[in-house]
Amino acid sequence: xxxxxxxxxxxxxxxxxxxxxxxxxxxxxxxxxxxxxxxxxxxxxxxxxxxxxxxxxxxxxxxxxxxxxxxxxxxxxxxxxxxxxxxxxxxxxxxxxxxxxxxxxxxxxxxxxxxxxxxxxxxxxxxxxxxxxxxxxxxxxxxxxxxxxxxxxxxxxxxxxxxxxxxxxxxxxxxxxxxxxxxxxxxxxxxxxxxxxxxxxxxxxxxxxxxxxxxxxxxxxxxxxxxxxxxxxxxxxxxxxxxxxxxxxxxxxxxxxxxxxxxxxxxxxxxxxxxxxxxxxxxxxxxxxxxxxxxxxxxxxxxxxxxxxxxxxxxxxxxxxxxxxxxxxxxxxxxxxxxxxxxxxxxxxxxxxxxxxxxxxxxxxxxxxxxxxxxxxxxxxxxxxxx
Numbered sequence: 001x002x003x004x005x006x007x008x009x010x011x012x013x014x015x016x017x018x019x020x021x022x023x024x025x026x027x028x029x030x031x032x033x034x035x036x037x038x039x040x041x042x043x044x045x046x047x048x049x050x051x052x053x054x055x056x057x058x059x060x061x062x063x064x065x066x067x068x069x070x071x072x073x074x075x076x077x078x079x080x081x082x083x084x085x086x087x088x089x090x091x092x093x094x095x096x097x098x099x100x101x102x103x104x105x106x107x108x109x110x111x112x113x114x115x116x117x118x119x120x121x122x123x124x125x126x127x128x129x130x131x132x133x134x135x136x137x138x139x140x141x142x143x144x145x146x147x148x149x150x151x152x153x154x155x156x157x158x159x160x161x162x163x164x165x166x167x168x169x170x171x172x173x174x175x176x177x178x179x180x181x182x183x184x185x186x187x188x189x190x191x192x193x194x195x196x197x198x199x200x201x202x203x204x205x206x207x208x209x210x211x212x213x214x215x216x217x218x219x220x221x222x223x224x225x226x227x228x229x230x231x232x233x234x235x236x237x238x239x240x241x242x243x244x245x246x247x248x249x250x251x252x253x254x255x256x257x258x259x260x261x262x263x264x265x266x267x268x269x270x271x272x273x274x275x276x277x278x279x280x281x282x283x284x285x286x287x288x289x290x291x292x293x294x295x296x297x298x299x300x301x302x303x304x305x306x307x308x309x310x311x312x313x314x315x316x317x318x319x320x321x322x323x324x325x326x327x328x329x330x331x332x333x334x335x336x337x338x339x340x341x342x343x344x345x346x347x348x349x350x351x352x353x354x355x356x357x358x359x360x361x362x363x364x365x366x367x368x369x370x371x372x373x374x375x376x377x378x379x380x381x382x383x384x385x386x387x
Contacts, residue, residue: 008068009035011051011058016291017102018048024099025139025270026050046101053094055277057127086336093338096273097139103229103267106145106238106285109133110308111260115280118298125296130278133335134258135319138250142269143225145245147262147314151176151185157243161221163207167200167240168192183311189244190309193237194284195302201235222247228267229286238265238285246314255319255340257333261310262317276337282308 010033012026021027021043029050030036051058054069061067068091072078076089083092109132110118118126136144149157155176158165165173172188208230211223218224222242229239245263248256258264265286283295284305298304324330324341332339 006062006068007033008052009061009063011060012047013049013051013058014046015048016046017100017104018046019099019101019270020044020046023101024048026097026099029097047099048101049099050097051094052096053277054091055094055128055279057279090277092277092336094275094277096275097270098136098266098273099270100266100268102232103286104265105283105287105291106241106263106265107281107283108263108305108308109258109260109278110280110282114260114308115278118280118304122296122298125298126280128278128280130276130280131260132275132278132280133260133333133337134273134275135255135331135333135338135340136258136266136271136273137255137331137340138252139270139272140252142248142250142252142254142271143267144248144250144256144264145242145267146248146256146258146264146317147246148186148190148244148311149246150313150315151182151189154186154189154244157221160217161207161243163203163210164240164243167198167203182313186244186311186313190311191306193240193244195306197302198237199235200237200240204230204235204239225267233286233288236286238287241285246317248317253342255331256317257319258317259310259335261308262314263309272340274338274340276335284309 010030012030018024018026021041022038024047026049027036027041027047030047031038031041052060054060054067054072056069059067059069062071072091073089076084079087079089079091086092110126112129112131115126115131116129119129136142155173158168158173158176168176168189169192172192175188176185178185208227211218211221211226225247226239226242229236229242233239241263250256250269263284282299282301282305284300284302287295287300292300319331319333322330322332324339328344329342330339331341
């Protein structure tokens with residue numbers, strides 16, 4: 001097994017929702033690793049995502065310019081036979097850092113079977129044939145929406161928020177009050193808010209004004225998050241989607257798990273995201289009109305979305321910390337491709353091999369493929385454990 005450590009040259013994404021310049025954790029990590037220097041940083045550039053992995057969209061490079069993907073293909077033994085048997089000569093996961101300046105789009109990822117069909121039908125819109133289950137681990141205070149609420153919660157919010165009740169309409173309220181199946185109730189809510197593609201500007205402005213006049217309503221009905229969404233996407237259905245979806249306010253180190261078919265959006269903060277090596281995504285809300293014009297139309301097609309969305313309520317997307325075989329804290333969602341381990345390190349003045357800055361690295365050791373971000377105090381790594 002190859003035990004070398006490779007410092008990688010990483011790609012970034014400059015999506016318009018990212019934090020700009022030195023306000024971005026992505027930018028700070030690139031500086032700390034020596035990949036960029038402060039003089040070269042554009043303060044107006046959005047440093048949204050940093051990618052560690054082999055995905056063809058933004059592959060990591062070794063110092064000599066060799067792509068990590070090519071190195072693995074030339075040296076498949078570094079993966080270990082068990083991993084090669086299961087995933088071929090491919091790194092099965094991708095690690096990212098996200099630095100969020102304003103809310104991301106409400107999005108859904110297809111299952112592996114769905115991705116294969118979509119990619120075969122339209123490879124220009126669906127870039128690969130893989131699924132994209134993902135886990136987000138907060139680096140700073142982090143707000144996310146993920147998975148549908150229980151229908152009883154949606155009904156209670158509609159009773160408290162007259163604008164939401166009006167947006168859903170009396171027929172949906174009647175079904176929410178009935179003994180219908182939960183999935184039927186949720187699907188009706190989804191279709192009324194998202195599939196009909198209505199503009200909710202007047203209702204949302206009315207609710208915003210009521211929040212400003214009613215502090216109790218503001219505190220009890222997520223007025224702070226509604227304001228963030230409305231400021232970024234006024235009139236968008238996703239602002240009311242807040243009341244259909246679970247909201248998570250994570251402290252650093254806490255994590256949520258996003259399986260295929262789950263509507264989700266990251267609202268604010270910074271996170272490490274670990275996912276399978278895929279990049280298929282569809283959008284159902286919180287999308288700027290100017291962005292839609294750049295998307296293949298399939299990515300916002302309400303008919304395709306309705307087939308992919310999981311209408312089962314998600315009771316808890318949070319991932320509990322466990323211990324790995326070496327006693328390290330471990331986040332291990334129910335997916336084959338990855339788990340995340342935190343390895344704590346301490347800086348001592350007499351230590352010969354101190355790590356004084358953040359490094360971006362990849363290593364193959366003890367039947368684990370690992371890549372991640374490390375500083376003097378801790379390492380966050382995603383790994384696929386060999387058997």
